[in-house]
Amino acid sequence: MKILFVHNYPATFTRIDKEILNSRHTVRELYVRHTCPWQLLLATVAAIRGVFWCDLVFAWFGAFHALLPFLLAKLLRKPCVVVASGYDVANEPTIQYGNMRPGLRRWIGKWVFQLADRVLPVSQFTACETATNAGVAQRKIWVIPHGVSMPDNSILDEDAHRQPFILTVGGISELNLERKGLLNFARLAALFPDHIFLIIGPIQEINALRRLQEIAPSNLFIPGALAYDELRRFMQTVSVYVQLSHYESFCMALAEAMLAGCIPVVVNRGALPEVVGDAGFVVPYNDLQQIAQALQKALASDSCARKRASQRIARNFSLEARAESLLEVLAKIER
Template sequence: MSAHRPVLLYFYPGLSSFVVKDLQIMEKAYEVRHIGFLPAKKWQTPLIWLKQFFFLLRHIWTAQKLVCMFAGYHSWFPALFGKIAQKPVLIVAGGTDCVSFPSIGYGCFAKPILGKFTRWSYQLASYIAPVHEKLVRQEYKYQPNDFPYQGFRFHCPGLKTPHTVVYNGYDASFWRPGATVHRQPKSFLTVCAGLHMRFTQRLKGIDLILEAARQLPEASFTIVGAPAGFAFPNQPVNVKLLPKMPLADLKAVYSAHTFYLQLSMSEGFPNALSESMLCGCVPIVSNVSSMPEIVGGAGFVLEKRESGLLIELLQKAMDSDTSFLGEMARQNIANHYPEARREEELLQLLQRL
């Protein structure tokens, strides 16, 4: 019997923290050979595809199975090669590959060509592992400008590929409240990449946060992820911008704030929300996808995308028992979404393929 571990091919559109975490999980049971799909400019996409094509030609015959993080352009060749070579292909559905928001041009299914490649990938795959059941199919009521339903089964009618939900997982021993940090009362925090783009500001609800800050001068608002020298036009004095920072520094920032805001129009299973809850922040989220379930009774849900409703909700939050809710928020994530659970369920699923 060979001592060699079975070979697994792993494909992803970017080396984000959850991609790295899944890579580490799979390396416990497999020899993982991986390749990113990272064109710096759109015109480079065919060159990256060519590189992926030759990677697959080289490795497909020795591989036992293939895994793609998200569906999209980068998952089509792996799904096709897997079908031809009769090797199982698992797609981890994470969020943007399950939705369409034409009003802001967001989501794989909002773009006709990308939508086709995403749909074909799901059809060719052996199995889909969404990070939350709301990514399969969900009713959507947060704002009225797009589809009344979202999810990959809504956007891929007749899709026969089976799925199993495997939740994200978090390390409660790393993400914990700082012992020496003083938590500022009436302090609100959000973390947002691409903050300088109007599209991102709307997608992530930053415009709502700025409006709330103008109306609530007694509160403070911190936004992490600002490029150097960036400021909003007419930025309220109670809004502070911080640059993107390493995870170890982020832990201290979470621990210094009372509330965490995630007011996105679309989300999968947001990491920053879960990390902040483990650090004792009281969550305030939009009524979108997995977030109301993640929060449970430990925070507040904005039912509609309206600044007036948000201001009322933030006032209610500031009057709440924040130490009790913060502890409950931590327990919600630690108990329901531990890292060990994702590891066990993901490896079990791969073993069954």
């Protein structure tokens, strides 16, 4: 089958899905950028050519970039599949996040989801958002969680190289100060002056970095972004991974950190409890006292707890399971 793979963000998860689809089908990528008119024009021409060429349109995120390919595909009676994840189904006015807030983006997003033959949320939480906020019928929804690839040294036998570091991952932006809980992470660091806290991620907005630095204690380090493989290797040396987000549709960094043997401490928002399960600590959102207590327990965890966290991800969120489910969905549509 020939697949037009449409996305607006060249992230690790889009690359992974493209590789999965390419293992069984012929895939043509359409990366839609619309920061200036000529990019939008090129994307429009590529979308028209791509839809005439393909047998199926597969889009990551139900947003503007998928609308034209889906409309053309429906006119030509070709099936459409969309992955729902995060901003495209979110409605979080308190942090000004999500396309399902009132406005043009909501109308476009709902149109995309209605045109889709299958909608593939990345978590049960996102499936609820997809049905509630985007109005997608349950019969069209098929939950396929993110898949995390197993590193070569995934079996954790000892903590010989484990450092008492506390890590969180997120780009430094005004939105992420609240959405990713970076401000609360800085406040948490002030309660543990003898431990090293790190925020790893690209510095996207200087003003956000300055706001963070204003409250950051001396034991909080913000080194910027790391390459994907370098970050995953670093996670194998970290004791605890903390995620204090206001909103998460899944959180790949959390799953990757757990797989690497980090003890997770997360808040009870979004899909974070769904990922952690009983292999870590889930505490109330914005309750810094309970977060600190959980962190203290996490720092005292032994290698058995690390293995339990790693095994949960390997068992429930493997890359092989995602690949099998994605290909199964396409096979059913192809028939």
